[in-house]
Amino acid sequence: MTRLRTWLTSSDLAGIAVLALVIVVVLPLSLDIFRLNLVGKYLSYAFVAVGLVMLWGYGGILSLGQGVFFGLGGYAMAMFLKLEASDPESTKIQSTPGIPDFMDWNQLTELPFWWEPFRHLPVSLIAVLLVPTILAFIVGFAMFKRRVGGVYFAIITQAVALVLTVLIIGRQGYTGGVNGITDLKTMLGWDIRTDSAKYILYFVTCALLIGAIFLCRWIQRTKLGTLLLAMRDKEDRVRFSGYDVANFKVFAFCLAAMLCGVGGALFALQVGFMSASFVGIVPSIEMVIFAAVGGRMSLVGAVYGTLLVNFGKTFFSESFPQLWLFLMAALFIGVVMAFPNGLAGLYNDYVKPRLGRKRDLPSEPPEPKPLPATTPSHAPAAGWNPSVPRPRTDPKGVGPAVA
Amino acid sequence: MPDPPLPVHEGVSMTAAEITNIVMMQGFAGLSLFSVLLLMGLGLAIIFGQMGVINMAHGEFMTIGAYTIFLCSSLTQTYAPSFMPYYFFVAIVTAFILAFAFGWLAEWALIRHLYRRPLDTLLATWGLSLGMQQAFRSTFGAKEVSPTLPEWLLGSWMPHEGLDIPINGLFVMGLTLLVTGGVFLMLYRSRWGLRVRATVANRTMANAIGINTRKTDRMTFAIGCGIAGVAGAAFTTIGSTGPTSGSLYIVDAFLVVTFGGAASLLGTVASAFGIAQTQSVSEFFMTGSMARVLTLLLIISILMIRPQGLFAAKVRR
Numbered sequence A: 001m002t003r004l005r006t007w008l009t010s011s012d013l014a015g016i017a018v019l020a021l022v023i024v025v026v027l028p029l030s031l032d033i034f035r036l037n038l039v040g041k042y043l044s045y046a047f048v049a050v051g052l053v054m055l056w057g058y059g060g061i062l063s064l065g066q067g068v069f070f071g072l073g074g075y076a077m078a079m080f081l082k083l084e085a086s087d088p089e090s091t092k093i094q095s096t097p098g099i100p101d102f103m104d105w106n107q108l109t110e111l112p113f114w115w116e117p118f119r120h121l122p123v124s125l126i127a128v129l130l131v132p133t134i135l136a137f138i139v140g141f142a143m144f145k146r147r148v149g150g151v152y153f154a155i156i157t158q159a160v161a162l163v164l165t166v167l168i169i170g171r172q173g174y175t176g177g178v179n180g181i182t183d184l185k186t187m188l189g190w191d192i193r194t195d196s197a198k199y200i201l202y203f204v205t206c207a208l209l210i211g212a213i214f215l216c217r218w219i220q221r222t223k224l225g226t227l228l229l230a231m232r233d234k235e236d237r238v239r240f241s242g243y244d245v246a247n248f249k250v251f252a253f254c255l256a257a258m259l260c261g262v263g264g265a266l267f268a269l270q271v272g273f274m275s276a277s278f279v280g281i282v283p284s285i286e287m288v289i290f291a292a293v294g295g296r297m298s299l300v301g302a303v304y305g306t307l308l309v310n311f312g313k314t315f316f317s318e319s320f321p322q323l324w325l326f327l328m329a330a331l332f333i334g335v336v337m338a339f340p341n342g343l344a345g346l347y348n349d350y351v352k353p354r355l356g357r358k359r360d361l362p363s364e365p366p367e368p369k370p371l372p373a374t375t376p377s378h379a380p381a382a383g384w385n386p387s388v389p390r391p392r393t394d395p396k397g398v399g400p401a402v403a
Numbered sequence B: 001m002p003d004p005p006l007p008v009h010e011g012v013s014m015t016a017a018e019i020t021n022i023v024m025m026q027g028f029a030g031l032s033l034f035s036v037l038l039l040m041g042l043g044l045a046i047i048f049g050q051m052g053v054i055n056m057a058h059g060e061f062m063t064i065g066a067y068t069i070f071l072c073s074s075l076t077q078t079y080a081p082s083f084m085p086y087y088f089f090v091a092i093v094t095a096f097i098l099a100f101a102f103g104w105l106a107e108w109a110l111i112r113h114l115y116r117r118p119l120d121t122l123l124a125t126w127g128l129s130l131g132m133q134q135a136f137r138s139t140f141g142a143k144e145v146s147p148t149l150p151e152w153l154l155g156s157w158m159p160h161e162g163l164d165i166p167i168n169g170l171f172v173m174g175l176t177l178l179v180t181g182g183v184f185l186m187l188y189r190s191r192w193g194l195r196v197r198a199t200v201a202n203r204t205m206a207n208a209i210g211i212n213t214r215k216t217d218r219m220t221f222a223i224g225c226g227i228a229g230v231a232g233a234a235f236t237t238i239g240s241t242g243p244t245s246g247s248l249y250i251v252d253a254f255l256v257v258t259f260g261g262a263a264s265l266l267g268t269v270a271s272a273f274g275i276a277q278t279q280s281v282s283e284f285f286m287t288g289s290m291a292r293v294l295t296l297l298l299i300i301s302i303l304m305i306r307p308q309g310l311f312a313a314k315v316r317r
Helices: A002-007 A010-030 A033-058 A066-085 A101-105 A113-119 A121-145 A150-170 A195-221 A223-233 A235-240 A245-271 A281-294 A299-319 A321-337 A342-360 B016-050 B058-079 B081-109 B118-140 B167-189 B191-201 B203-208 B213-235 B245-260 B265-283 B288-305
Strands: B156-160 B163-166
Touching (some): A010 A033, A010 A299, A033 A066, A033 A195, A033 A245, A066 A113, A066 A121, A066 A245, A121 A245, A150 A281, A150 B245, A150 B288, A195 A223, A223 A245, A235 A245, A281 A299, A281 A321, A281 A342, A281 B118, A299 A342, A321 B118, B016 B058, B016 B163, B016 B167, B016 B191, B016 B245, B016 B265, B058 B081, B058 B118, B058 B213, B058 B245, B118 B245, B156 B167, B163 B167, B191 B213, B245 B288, B265 B288
Antiparallel strands (some): B156 B163
16 A cells, blocks of 8 residues: 555545545446447447547647547457357358358458457457557558657558548448448357346446556556656656666557457447448547547546546437537647546546645645646646647657658 | 459350450559659648648648639639630639649748747648648538539540540640649759758858849749649549548658658659559559558658658758
8 A cells, every 4th residue: 555655645545435436336227238338339439548648648649540549459459359240150141151241241261360360359358459469560660660649650550540440431341341240249249148147247447448548547656657757748858867768668558459459349349340430530530539538648538538628529419410520629629729638637636726725735745746847747637738838849840750 | 442343254254355444544543643642742842842841731822722623613603604614724724823822921920030949930831731620620511522523524435445544644644744844843943942952051151142042932832732733623523522631641751752852843643653553553452542551651661761761862961
């Protein structure tokens, strides 16, 4: 417990506890299973948002291809579930029994070799974690070692998202094409479509999400987190201090990708299908807005942001479909222009000072208040304000530094 | 993008003339794609290449141009049918002016506050593009529309037997040539171009010698958007226009500019040519979508090896 104290302040713990209370107790008690399943779907997006807080808020690297990793995790899971759903017994009306239905429709007569490993659950689960991470490592290593960053990184990750979408849609026989991998039924004989299974999957998602938040919080509190933050603000100084900046960036990118993969797998399990529409550029950028609305520096805020944007999306596209895109547009522009720190920033600026005055006085004297200027890592969301112009080192503010 | 049927010629003996025709038409298809890509990239080469602004709404400025043509064509058809053969030229100029005006407005309302935060510009302009898409949908409906083209733009040109070259492709090519020449002249031979280049090279110094950099920024952004409008206008001769048409072009446009080397106009031309030829040559051997994957993967790998693009600008960083 004492070790825990060193990296988790009481306000962190309170924030995570409130979030846990909301998603584990309040929402399941107040929503029916259909709505709760929707929340579970949103929470699987929250993994991406949490990853983006680490990558974008802390690392200062904006990736517009997070949907790729979400998709890879989701497809890895969906491929396993699909193979289990298409055993020879239940697919005997096909011309080739025992292969997924979309392969049969596309005149494939045997399972492609790269589908074979996904017959086994452990292999599939490892693939959920490792395939996105390895791809992120390759892309990240190639780019960060050459000091490509900022805007160029965003454009190239976007191109990667486009490639994967075109590939999935173009190779219909191997991937299910536009429709994706549908009709997922059981996992090791356990029917994932029943209400009880949906409840269990929801709570598993909650547990994993809170675990992910703890992990990221721990990383933020270590020297690594401080370095990420330092790198974001003054990359050259970190480099001149003798650190290999690229390695830390690759690490942040891989971490975010792995979280996306987990989210994707949970998505496939809860929703029962996976398709290319969660891979492309549009969903990838939408995922960035989840993190931006919640506050790009706040892990807990990212979850609230995801929930809020998605509730809004569901509500408006059910009731006022015309308005939704305008609202989304206003959200993008408003978050950037008026609230660069999102919900967490609003909370820290307006709610927290009042709460603090009432509660802080009698108890909690031992924690020294660090000066925000010297230790920005201990003051997330308030320590850095992007609207304050910082001196620039390169004339254009963008572009790869030519070494 | 529908996959065209694979040209299979196995077991069919071909004469030399037929082979020449195939090569010519394939070459023309490549050139046609080249002019489309270049036209998409030119506006962005000014906005992103020169100013460093990530305008994700660039595709929507193209759509403005396309819808302008549609409006002009319906208006002409209703009120002045005899003017039909000539309206297209007036419409292109209108497309430029409208896109220019909207670009001016967008710069004033949004972009100028974000010059120091490129990544945030990206998000804000993405929001702008979503809003514009919905505005198009509310105004023109979700269905794709296409203008009534003048007679002379339809059909094809047959220099000799077995070889036919579509006129609209030639028209787009000519327009591309014109716009590219115009942009080169403006950037390197006009006072405005001088001011833009001075501002890009050293903003503080440009300010100090009396260049109004804010005004230059706004003008530059608006001209880039205007060129996007012309591009959109040209695309109406090839395909139909829907509310989300613009978003189809945006990644390609960015890749053309980035691959060429952001600050180099010549690089944009070269990269559009390279990408178009790779795409159309590989389409000869595989399906369209696989050719696209291959081309994109090639671009990504080359950008990983050479992040500054084909033609790096000689800027001291």
